[in-house]
Amino acid sequence: xxxxxxxxxxxxxxxxxxxxxxxxxxxxxxxxxxxxxxxxxxxxxxxxxxxxxxxxxxxxxxxxxxxxxxxxxxxxxxxxxxxxxxxxxxxxxxxxxxxxxxxxxxxxxxxxxxxxxxxxxxxxxxxxxxxxxxxxxxxxxxxxxxxxxxxxxxxxxxxxxxxxxxxxxxxxxxxxxxxxxxxxxxxxxxxxxxxxxxxxxxxxxxxxxxxxxxxxxxxxxxxxxxxxxxxxxxxxxxxxxxxxxxxxxxxxxxxxxxxxxxxxxxxxxxxxxxxxxxxxxxxxxxxxxxxxxxxxxxxxxxxxxxxxxxxxxxxxxxxxxxxxxxxxxxxxxxxxxxxxxxxxxxxxxxxxxxxxxxxxxxxxxxxxxxxxxxxxxxxxxxxxxxxxxxxxxxxxxxxxxxxxxxxxxxxxxxxxxxxxxxx
RNA sequence: GGUCCCAUCGUCUAACGGUUAGGACAGAUGGUUUUCAAUCAUCUAAUCGGGGUUCGAUUCCCCGUGGGACCGCCA
Numbered sequence: 156x157x158x159x160x161x162x163x164x165x166x167x168x169x170x171x172x173x174x175x176x177x178x179x180x181x182x183x184x185x186x187x188x189x190x191x192x193x194x195x196x197x198x199x200x201x202x203x204x205x206x207x208x209x210x211x212x213x214x215x216x217x218x219x220x221x222x223x224x225x226x227x228x229x230x231x232x233x234x235x236x237x238x239x240x241x242x243x244x245x246x247x248x249x250x251x252x253x254x255x256x257x258x259x260x261x262x263x264x265x266x267x268x269x270x271x272x273x274x275x276x277x278x279x280x281x282x283x284x285x286x287x288x289x290x291x292x293x294x295x296x297x298x299x300x301x302x303x304x305x306x307x308x309x310x311x312x313x314x315x316x317x318x319x320x321x322x323x324x325x326x327x328x329x330x331x332x333x334x335x336x337x338x339x340x341x342x343x344x345x346x347x348x349x350x351x352x353x354x355x356x357x358x359x360x361x362x363x364x365x366x367x368x369x370x371x372x373x374x375x376x377x378x379x380x381x382x383x384x385x386x387x388x389x390x391x392x393x394x395x396x397x398x399x400x401x402x403x404x405x406x407x408x409x410x411x412x413x414x415x416x417x418x419x420x421x422x423x424x425x426x427x428x429x430x431x432x433x434x435x436x437x438x439x440x441x442x443x444x445x446x447x448x449x450x451x452x453x454x455x456x457x458x459x460x461x462x463x464x465x466x467x468x469x470x471x472x473x474x475x476x477x478x479x480x481x482x483x484x485x486x487x488x489x490x491x492x493x494x495x496x497x498x499x500x501x502x503x504x505x506x507x508x509x510x511x512x513x514x515x516x517x518x519x520x521x522x523x524x525x526x527x528x529x530x531x532x533x534x535x536x537x538x539x540x541x542x543x544x545x546x547x548x549x550x551x552x553x554x555x556x557x558x559x560x561x562x563x564x565x566x567x568x569x570x571x572x573x574x575x576x577x578x
Numbered sequence: 579g580g581u582c583c584c585a586u587c588g589u590c591u592a593a594c595g596g597u598u599a600g601g602a603c604a605g606a607u608g609g610u611u612u613u614c615a616a617u618c619a620u621c622u623a624a625u626c627g628g629g630g631u632u633c634g635a636u637u638c639c640c641c642g643u644g645g646g647a648c649c650g651c652c653a
Contacts, residue, residue: 217651224650233580233649255651273583282581282649290651297653320582321648344584345647352646379590382602386591389601408591410584411646418590418603428616468616478615524612531611538612546613554615 175363179373179380180395188308190300197295197303200333201256201288209332210288212254213240235284256289258298258328266324271341271404273317278324286325298322302329310338314404317342318353341404344384344411351413360416370442370472372430375423383412392425424470432462442472454483457564464560481550482564487573489551496553497577501544504534508545509574518567520559527558548577 173183204210220236227234240246241259261280268276288299295303301322305313313323320342330337348358355361360369366376374395381398382391385406393401427435436459443450450458458465458479469475481487489497497505511526530541542558549561549570562570 220651228579230579235580235649276582278582284649287651292651294651296651301653316647317583318647319653322653342583347646349589382590384590386601389592391590391602408584412590415589415603421603424616468614470615474615527612542613553613555613557612557614557616559612 171364178363178367179377188304190304193304193307194295194300196307197300198289198293200303201295201299204258204288204329204332205256207332208259210256210258211241211243213257213285214249214252214254215239216252233282235282238285241285253291255287255291257285258288258325260285260325260328266327268323268327268340271312271339272407273320273342273409276320283321283324283328288329298325299329302326305338306330306333306335312339312341314341314343316345318345343407344409346383347411347413349414349416354414360414366419368446370474370476371419371423372426372438372472374426374430375419378426379419379422384408420470427466427469427472427475432459432466435466436462439472439475443476447476450483457482461560461564464556468556478555481555481561487549487551489547493547493551493553496547497544500534502577504530504541504544505548505574505577507533508541509571512574513571518563520563523559523562545574549573
């Protein structure tokens with residue numbers, strides 16, 4: 156696999172991309188190749204193409220090209236470089252202009268690419284301009300470098316976004332000029348943002364890091380991405396192993412698909428529920444230390460033993476973290492809105508519960524249920540009438556785990572202390 | 579504007595030319611004498627339009643319409 160990184164981006168982006176791939180379960184099994192380290196080889200090939208008559212030097216200035224482009228745009232006609240220097244026997248070579256090297260593209264006829272995803276793509280050669288392979292500073296362009304490296308690395312399959320389709324026709328001509336074996340090509344559809352156009356770095360959730368920050372699990376993102384543009388009957392959940400075994404290029408459709416956050420979230424929810432608790436706990440710990448707050452050593456044990464219910468009401472690691480606040484913090488904060496819910500009636504309920512709770516010696520679901528049921532009868536209310544005030548008093552939130560789970564996960568004295576705070 | 583690609587529920591997608599057009603997510607409704615953001619059940623919802631070919635078209639062909647990608651001395 157080859158990853159291309161724009162040269163104008165900062166260096167640490169390379170590390171980030173490799174880390175992201177690793178995170179989602181894709182590891183590289185060969186050494187790293189840095190394209191820019193091979194530019195001498197690329198230049199040599201350019202020279203060879205020049206010598207063989209497949210390329211030529213073009214002395215048009217940047218401004219000259221710009222002007223032509225603007226003219227073409229005004230007239231509403233497509234811009235194709237006018238090939239001024241292609242057969243420039245009578246032109247005088249201007250001084251002070253460093254030439255670029257352009258590839259002598261085919262002018263007539265058609266070109267066909269057999270694409271593993273797109274099928275046969277057929278275009279007229281006339282629309283492929285004489286593209287630049289060496290800039291005026293002598294450096295090779297992507298079109299040249301990509302071909303030379305792919306060939307020297309014995310790349311068998313070029314799989315990339317379908318925004319590269321036209322490039323393939325340019326590159327094909329270089330392969331042919333050099334008499335090199337053409338690799339297989341597969342142009343896969345792009346992923347669109349919710350707005351309906353190509354996902355770009357400017358989109359909020361476009362990088363793996365963005366999803367890690369949200370508290371998405373690698374399995375969830377892998378599974379989601381796998382099903383974008385591809386399917387296997389009605390199957391929705393794929394393990395990593397199944398992904399590798401079942402995925403194939405033939406099953407890929409040609410149309411782009413839109414990103415759907417609610418789908419990612421629901422897949423994430425699934426993996427949170429079904430993942431091994433120890434593994435999940437590790438993900439949570441890493442998440443907290445990286446993006447929130449490190450989990451206090453003294454709370455780890457308690458938190459881990461609460462995973463079995465905390466995981467049931469979370470779509471992200473962040474949700475788990477939030478729902479676990481009442482375990483992680485000794486002092487709980489109640490929002491003003493929730494505080495309003497603690498009216499006189501609620502305070503009475505809390506008081507009654509506290510005195511009954513103080514008396515019981517065995518705390519389990521049954522004993523708690525007994526107390527709650529008695530209070531429901533006494534106050535002529537339903538579970539919500541009892542459960543909601545207690546939940547707010549104990550956790551500071553009206554959402555979260557079941558009431559019994561909360562009480563069972565707190566020490567008796569802590570429960571009593573928190574309940575007595577409300578008065 | 580030119581070239582290329584695409585078109586099934588809101589979204590991701592199934593359906594050897596013959597299905598009551600299926601599933602999942604989202605949405606709606608109801609149950610769970612435990613809150614809901616959990617869970618269970620039920621429901622709503624699609625073949626872009628027009629022509630062909632065919633006994634029969636979501637599927638094949640043409641035209642329209644709509645969407646997208648590309649059109650750099652970026653990659």
